[in-house]
Amino acid sequence: MPWLIAFKLAGGLLVIGASTALGFLLAxxxxxxxxxxxxxxxxxxxxxxxxxxxxxxxAEAFAGIAARTGRPAREIMLEAHRRLTGGAGVTAMEAWxxxxxxxxxxxxxxxxxxxxxxxxxxxxxxxxxEDQVKHIRLAVExxxxxxxxxxxDAVRLGRLWKNLGxxxxxxxxxxxx
Amino acid sequence: xxxxxxxxxxxxxxxxILPLLADRLRQALSSxxxxxxxxxxxxxxRVGRPLHLVVGDGEVFLPQAVVTAADFRATLELITGxxxxxxEEELRNGYITLPGGHRVGLAGRAxxxxxxxxxxxxxxxxxxxxxxxxxxxxxxxxxVIWPIGAGSSAPAERPMSALIVSPPRAGKTTVLRDLARxxxxxxxxxxxxxxxxxxxxxEIAGCFEGLPQKDVGPRTDVLDACPKAAGMMMALRSLGPExxxxxxxxxxxxxxxxxxAVNAGVTVVSSAHGASLEEIRRRPAIREIIAGxxxxxxxxxxxxxxxxxxxxxxxxxxRPxxxxxRPxxxGQQPCPx
Numbered sequence: 001m002p003w004l005i006a007f008k009l010a011g012g013l014l015v016i017g018a019s020t021a022l023g024f025l026l027a028x029x030x031x032x033x034x035x036x037x038x039x040x041x042x043x044x045x046x047x048x049x050x051x052x053x054x055x056x057x058x059a060e061a062f063a064g065i066a067a068r069t070g071r072p073a074r075e076i077m078l079e080a081h082r083r084l085t086g087g088a089g090v091t092a093m094e095a096w097x098x099x100x101x102x103x104x105x106x107x108x109x110x111x112x113x114x115x116x117x118x119x120x121x122x123x124x125x126x127x128x129x130e131d132q133v134k135h136i137r138l139a140v141e142x143x144x145x146x147x148x149x150x151x152x153d154a155v156r157l158g159r160l161w162k163n164l165g166x167x168x169x170x171x172x173x174x175x176x177x
Numbered sequence: 178x179x180x181x182x183x184x185x186x187x188x189x190x191x192x193x194i195l196p197l198l199a200d201r202l203r204q205a206l207s208s209x210x211x212x213x214x215x216x217x218x219x220x221x222x223r224v225g226r227p228l229h230l231v232v233g234d235g236e237v238f239l240p241q242a243v244v245t246a247a248d249f250r251a252t253l254e255l256i257t258g259x260x261x262x263x264x265e266e267e268l269r270n271g272y273i274t275l276p277g278g279h280r281v282g283l284a285g286r287a288x289x290x291x292x293x294x295x296x297x298x299x300x301x302x303x304x305x306x307x308x309x310x311x312x313x314x315x316x317x318x319x320x321v322i323w324p325i326g327a328g329s330s331a332p333a334e335r336p337m338s339a340l341i342v343s344p345p346r347a348g349k350t351t352v353l354r355d356l357a358r359x360x361x362x363x364x365x366x367x368x369x370x371x372x373x374x375x376x377x378x379x380e381i382a383g384c385f386e387g388l389p390q391k392d393v394g395p396r397t398d399v400l401d402a403c404p405k406a407a408g409m410m411m412a413l414r415s416l417g418p419e420x421x422x423x424x425x426x427x428x429x430x431x432x433x434x435x436x437x438a439v440n441a442g443v444t445v446v447s448s449a450h451g452a453s454l455e456e457i458r459r460r461p462a463i464r465e466i467i468a469g470x471x472x473x474x475x476x477x478x479x480x481x482x483x484x485x486x487x488x489x490x491x492x493x494x495x496r497p498x499x500x501x502x503r504p505x506x507x508g509q510q511p512c513p514x
Contacts, residue, residue: 057260084259089196091251092259125259126250128296132262 008177016169023165027158032108034154036072037147040117041140043073048136051129058092058125059084075103076117092125116142189309190214193277197305199251202228205242213237218346220305223284224249233483253300256281268296270378278308278383278390308383310391314348314485315355321490321498322356322446322474325366335370335419336360337473337493338439340426340466341448342457348484349448350424354381354391356446357422361394370444372397373418375408381424406430409438409445420444432465439471453477454495467495474498 043065050061062081066074079099083090100117116139123135195203198220205228206220216233223229228242256273257264267273271294273281284302287294323336343349363369376382376399382389384401393399398416400408405423412418421438423431426447438445451457454475458464466472470493479488490498 051262055263055265057258057263059258059260087196089200089251089255091254095259125254125257126261128268128298129262129265 012173012176015172016166019169019172020162020166023161023163023168026165027161029108030150030158030161031154033110033113034147034150036107036109037113037143037150039070039073040076040113041143041147043069043077044120044136044140044143048133048140051132051136055129072103072107072109075106076100079103093121096121096124110146113143113146116146187214187309189277189307190217193275194220194279194305194307197252197255197275198222199248199255201248202242202244202252205239206230208241209237209239217307219307222249222252222303222305224301249301249303252303256303265296269294271297272378274379274383274385276385276390278379278385280306280308280378280380282306308380308391309351310354311351311485312355312358312392315352315359317485317487318352318356318476319359319367321476321487323360323367336444336446338445338471339447339474339476340457340463340472341446341476341478342451342454343448343478344452344480345450346484347478347480348486349478350380352478352485353422353424353446353448354393357381357397357420358392358394360420360446361396369394369396370419371417372420372422373412373416374399375403375405375412375421375423376401377403377405377408377423378425381422406434409434413438413441413443418443420446422446424448425450426466427460427462429462429465432462432469435466435471436469445471454491470494 046065046068047061050056050064054061056064059081062077062084066077066081069077076096076099079102080092080095083095083098084092097118100114100121104114120135120139123132195206198206202222206214209230213230213232217230218233219231221229221231222244224244224246226244228239228244230237230239253261256275261268264273268283271283273283275281282304283297283300284304285297285300288296288298318339318341319336322339323333325333341349341352357372357374360367360370361372372394374381374393374397376384379402381391382393382397382399382401383391384399387401389397389399398412398418400412400416403411405426406428409421409423412421421443423445424447426432426435426449435445435447449457449460449463454467458467473493475491475495476487477489477491478484479486492498
C-alpha cells in the first residue's frame with residue numbers, strides 16, 4: 001500500500017524535524033549565555049569607570065550604562081535605576097536584587113551567575129570608592145571565569161545537542177518502524 | 178521674637194527628613210508624641226544604641242528603636258543616594274548636606290593620609306541636624322546693628338559690622354540667615370542691600386547643588402562650600418557686596434579677610450562659638466579681629482526663653498549697651514559670662 005509508506009515517511013520526517021529543532025533550541029541556550037555574560041562584564045566595567053572617574057551617583061550611572069549595553073545588562077540597569085529613583089526608600093542592594101530577579105526569566109544565565117550578581121549587589125552603594133571598585137572587580141573576575149566556561153560549553157554542548165536532537169529523531173523513527 | 182516651634186505636620190520633617198530614615202526608625206519616630214517633634218533639633222542614629230532625639234528643652238531616647246546595622250546602612254544609603262563613593266569631599270569634612278539645607282554629621286573611623294583626614298570608614302554614627310527657617314528670628318539683632326527711628330539720632334546709612342556670639346545651639350546660624358534675608362529685602366528706613374553669603378558649611382543658605390534652599394532675600398548671592406577667607410576676597414573682587422555674611426570665623430586667614438572687607442566699606446556679619454567676649458578673645462584670630470576694631474557690635478545670644486534671644490550687646494570697644502543702644506552705667510558693667 002503505497003499511501004501507507006508515504007504517510008510513514010512523512011511522519012518520520014516530521015519527528016526528525018521536530019527533535020532536531022528541539023536540539024537546536026537547547027543549543028542556542030548554551031550559545032546565548034556567553035554573550036549575556038559578556039554584556040554584564042561590559043556593564044560592570046562601565047560602572048567602575050563611572051564610580052572611579054566620574055563619581056557619578058549610582059542611579060544616574062545605571063541609566064547611563066543601560067543606554068550603552070545590551071540584553072540582559074540593559075534590562076537590569078534600567079530596572080535598578082527605576083527602583084532607586086522611585087522614591088520608595090529602596091536601598092541599592094534591594095533595587096539591584098529585584099532588578100536581577102525581574103530580568104532573570106528571559107536570560108540563559110545559570111544559577112551560579114545569579115549568585116555572583118546578587119553577591120555584587122550586596123556590596124553596592126554603602127562604601128567608599130576603593131571598596132566599590134574592589135567588589136566590581138571581584139564580580140567581573142567571577143563573570144569572566146563563567147564566560148570562559150560558557151564559551152566552552154557553547155561549542156561542546158551546543159554541537160552535542162544539535163547532533164543529539166537529529167539522532168534522537170532518527171532513532172525514534174527507526175524504533176517505531 | 179518668632180515662635181520657635183514648628184507645626185507637628187511640619188513639611189520640613191515629613192518631606193525632607195523622615196523619608197531619609199530606615200523604615201523601622203521612621204515608624205518609631207512617628208510614634209513619638211507630636212509635641213516632641215515640634216521642637217526637634219537633632220536626630221542621632223548610632224549603631225547598637227537607641228534612637229536619640231534632641232529637642233528644644235531636653236532629649237528623648239527611643240528604647241524601642243535600637244538601631245541595627247541594617248537600619249544604619251539603609252539610612253546611610255538613603256542619605257547618600259546609595260553613592261557614598263561620590264561624596265569624598267563630604268566624608269573628609271565629616272558631614273553631608275541634604276536637600277533643604279539640613280546637615281548630617283558623620284562619625285566613624287578616620288583614614289589618614291600625610292597626617293590629614295582623607296576619609297571616614299566604618300561609619301557608625303549619624304547626626305541629623307534639622308535646619309528650620311524662622312522668619313523674623315533676627316529682627317532684634319537687626320535693630321541692634323542698624324538702629325533706626327525712635328531714640329537714635331540720624332538713621333545710619335548702613336548697618337554696623339557685627340559678631341554674633343553664643344554657645345552651640347543658641348541660634349547663631351538661624352539668626353545669620355534671617356539677618357541676611359532682612360538686610361537683603363530691606364524695609365521702612367532700611368533700603369535693601371546687596372548681600373553675599375560665604376557659606377563654607379552650606380548651613381546658612383542650605384544650598385543643594387548650588388541653589389539656596391532657604392529664603393535668603395532677593396539681593397543675596399551665595400558662595401556655597403567656599404572657604405571663608407578665600408570666599409570673602411572673591412566676593413569683594415567680583416560680586417560687589419554691601420554686606421558679607423559668613424559663619425564661624427576663627428582661622429588666622431579669616432582675620433585678614435575681615436579687615437580687608439571692613440576697610441573696603443563693606444559690612445561684615447559673622448558668628449563665633451563662645452559665651453563671653455573674654456572667652457572668644459582667647460582665640461588668637463578673633464582677638465586680632467577684635468583688636469583691629471572691625472566689629473561695631475558684639476551680639477550675645479542665649480537659649481532662654483527661645484534660641485536666638487539677644488541676651489547682651491557690646492559696642493566695638495567691648496562696653497555693654499542697653500536695648501536702645503546706649504551705654505549701660507557708663508560702661509562699668511562687666512562682660513556677660
